[in-house]
Amino acid sequence: DGGITQSPKYLFRKEGQNVTLSCEQNLNHDAMYWYRQDPGQGLRLIYYSQIVNDFQKGDIAEGYSVSREKKESFPLTVTSAQKNPTAFYLCASSIQAENYGYTFGSGTRLTVV
């Protein structure tokens, strides 16, 4: 799966429920990212982590939380505070060096039911 795996591919959330999206990479990349994709909105950064046990808020962090306990893993929790969570979520990783692009996972489509 290109070295970065997201699961599940589809996820359904009930109102008021927290859900966690998984992102695992075996590329030995230091940096990992979560993006949200809505139609016509492009890719918006939710959270990013450049090193284990450290992460930073992106442009739309409200209603989301992350952890980075291992280099390989960067799970995203969509909390009940996120009022409009239906979207396509993409995880990405990159090496810790300037001027290199990201490798993306295959995404998780989250739908509120």
Next chain:
Amino acid sequence: GENVEQHPSTLSVQEGDSAVIKCTYSDSASNYFPWYKQELGKRPQLIIDIRSNVGEKKDQRIAVTLNKTAKHFSLHITETQPEDSAVYFCAAKVEGGSQGNLIFGKGTKLSVKP
């Protein structure tokens, strides 16, 4: 912070014609500009990138140009084929802190008609 504008939002061309997608960026410190192709329901994939020390880069039917003075860069696809149909995103690397983040444009949906 950095802002990336991308135009057009949709582009339709006949097979064999050329397609051009343009992006502008706001932060003059940005020095890395990748382009991603995203087919329907799939992950974005890097197709070409350019760094600020060059003005143009080619890879078969794809080329990217960079004008640092005007702060814009463009993707050129020649001899388009139906399999080029996808959403294309430009991005710019923000310099700041210990590591900048890619800032993406909103995407261009390219349709190549047979």
